Amino acid sequence: EAKTLEDILKEKGVITEADYKEVTKSKAFDYKVGNGFTLTSPDEKFQLTLGGRLQTRYTFTDLEENSASKPDSSKWEAKRIKFWLKGYAFTKDLTYLYQVDFANSGSSKMLEHAYLNYRLIDEVQLLAGQTKVPFGRQWLNSSGSQQFVDRSMASDMFRPGYDVGAKLHGDIMKGLATYEFGIYGGAGQSTVRSSNDNAIAARATINPFGKMAYSESDLDTSPKPLLSIGANYYRNTLNKTATTTLETNAITLAGSSGWLGKGLSTFATSEKIDVNAWGVDAAFKWLGASAQAEYLIGQADGQTSNKTLRAHGFYAQAGYCIIPKTVEVAFRYSYVDPNRDTANDLITDTQGAVSYYFSKHNLKLQADVTNTHDQRTKTDDKQYRLQAQIIF
Template sequence: MKRMLTAALLAAIVAGTGAFAEAKTLEEILKDKGVITEADLKEASEKNDLAYYKPGRGITVESRDGNYTAHIGGRLQARYTFLDEDLGQDESSFTIRRMKIWLQGNVFSKNLTYKYQQNLNETEDAYAAYKFHDAFALQVGQAKAPQGRQELTSSGSQLFIDRSLANDTFNLGRDIGLSAEGEVMDHLLEYMVGVFNGNGPNQGNPNNQHMLAGRIDVNPLGAFKMDEAGWPEDKPLLNIGAAYAMQTMKADDMGEIDGDNDLLDKALDIDGIDAAAFTAAFGNELEWDVWTANLHAKWLGATFGAEYYKLNAEPAVGSDWDADGYYVQAGYQVIPKTLEVALRYSEIDSTDANAFEKFDKSEVQGAVNYYFAKHNAKLQADYTAVSDDLADSNDDNIFRLQAQVIF
C-alpha cells in the first residue's frame, strides 16, 4: 500500500510542477515502480482515451464505465449529374445530395440510447430507445418506419449512388411514433413493428388514424448487415424479409404530408391536393396497405438483392386499385474492397383503370464503385436509362458521379 501511495504522490507532484516536458501517466509510473504489470498497463491505457476519433464513427466522448457516450460525426455526398432528356433541355448540374451531421450515444446505461441527425436544414432522426433485452427494445421519436430493406439501408451503404426507382415510389420514409424491435437466436430472426402519425417526418397527426407498420427478417446463415456492397465474406449469407403497412387517410391529412413519404407523394399522389380535392376524389377516407418482400445474398465478393412492392388503395367512393414495383440488382468486387461493378433493373406499374395516379416506368442501371476506405471514402459512377411507357418520346439517360466521405 505504501508503494502505491508513494507512486501516486510522485505522479501528482510531476503533473503539478511540469518537471518533465512529457509527463508520464499514473499507470506508466505504477508500471515503472513495479506496482502493476505490462499487461495491466496495456489494459489501463486502452481505457485512458475518453475522447477519440474513429473513421466512420466520428468523435467519441465517453465515461470510463461506458454508461455515457456521445458520437459526433457526419456524411457528405457531392454529386454531378448529366440528364439527357428526349423532351426538354438537357441538364448538367453539381449538387450536394446529402450533408448530414449526427449525434448519437447512450446515457445512464448502455441500454438507453439516443440519436439526432440533421440533413442540411431538415431534422431527420430524433429518437430515444431502451433495450430491455436483445429480443425487445422500445423506441420513441422520429426515424424510418419499418418497411422495405433498401429504404432501411443507409444511403451511405448503397450499391448504387441512390436507391431504386421502385423504392423511391413505394417507401414510407421517416415518421414520428413508437416502435419495438429485437432479434433472437443470434440474428436468425429479427423484427420491427410500430405505430406512427403517418404523414412523414416533422409532421403531426390531425385525426385519430395512425399508420401501422411491421417488418420481419430471417437470416438462416448468420447476421446480415444493412449494407449492399459485396464485401468478401468467408461464408455465404442470406436474408429473407417481408413487411406490411396500412393507414386510413382523411381529408384533414391533406396539407399535413411531407414528401419524404414517397408512397403518399408518388404512388398515391395525394401530397399536393387539398381537402376539397381529396373529398371529391375519394369521399371521406382513403384506405391503403402495402406489402414488401425481399431476398438478399452475399458471398466471395458477390452481392445480390431483389425486392417487390404491392400497393392496394381503397377509397370510400369509387373502386379500389393496385400498383406494384420491384428491383433486381447484383454486384461483384473485381478487386476486393477496392473496385466493384454492378447492374440493376427496376420497374413500377400503376395502370389500373381506377388508379388516381397512373405510371408505367422502368430503369436499367450500370455502376462502378471505387473504395478508398470502404463506405467511409468512396467514389461512385452510374449510368441510368429510363423508359416511360405512358409518355411518348420521354426516355431519359442519366450519368451521375458522386464522392462520399463519412467522418
C-alpha cells in the same frame, strides 16, 4: 501509430500489466472510421459520438426528346449533408440518436432521427421518437451504403419515409431472425397530427447464415455466404383535403413522387383513403458478390368514393468486386407500375454502376448510368451521375 504514455510506462515497468489494463480499459476519447469521434465519461455510463456524411453529386440528363424548352441539363448538388449525435446515457442499454440533414435546411425534413431506444434484452427493445418506418429493405439501408449513386426508383416510390411513434423490435438468436413492429402518428416526417388513424408498420427478416447488416456491396469479401429474406407491411389512413393534396405531404409514398401521390386524382376531395402496402425482399453476399431484390405492392381505397388505386414495383440488382474491397461493378433493373388499372404506364430503369471504394462506404467515388423507359411517352432518357462520399 505513435506509442501512448501508458505504452511507454508499461514497457519501462513503471506500471504493471494490470495497471495498464485498468487505465486503458476505457478510452475517454476515440475515433472509429464510419462512425466519428466518441467521448466516453470516466464512469463509462455516458457516451457521445459526433460525425457526419457528405455526398456531392453531379448529374447530366440526356433526353431523347431534347428541345429548347426542355433541354438536356446538368445539376450540381450537395445531396446529403448529414450530422449526427448519438450514444448512450445512464446505461449502455439506453441509446439515443439525433440526425439532421443540412441539405434540407429550411424544411422540417432537416430532422431525420430523434429517438431513444431501450434494450431490455437483444430480443426485446423499445424505441420512441422519430426514425425510419420499417418498410422496405433498400429504404432501411442507409443512403450512405448503397451500391449505386442512390436508391432504386421502386424503393423511392414505395417507402413511407420517417415518422414519429413507438417501435417494439429485437434480434432473435443473435440475428438469425429480426422483427420490428411500430405504431406511428401517420403524418410522416417531422409532422404531428391528432388522429384516430394511427399508422402501423411491421417487418420481419430471417437470416439463416447469421445476422446480415443493411449495407449493399460485399466489401468484406464474406468468406461464408450471407442471406437475408424479409417481408413487411404498412397501413395508414389519409385525408384528401383538397383536389391535389393530402392532409400531409411528409409521407414519401403519398408525396409528389410516390405511387399514391401520383394517383391522387383517383379519389374524391375530402374523403379518407385507406392505404395498405406490402413487400418481400431478399439479399445475398459471398466472396465479393452481392445481389438484392424487392417486390412492393400498394393499394389505396377511398372510404367514400369506393375507388381503388393499385400500384406495384420491383427492383433486382447485383454487384461484384472486380478488385476485392476496392472496385465494384453493379447492374440494376427496376420498374414501377403506378396504376395497375391503367395500361401502358410502366416506367422502367436499367442501370449500371462502377464504384471505387477507398475505404469501404466511408470514402468512395461512384458513377452510374440509367436508362429510363417511359411507356406513356415512349421515350428513353439517359442520366449520368458522379458522386463522392465521405463519412467523417
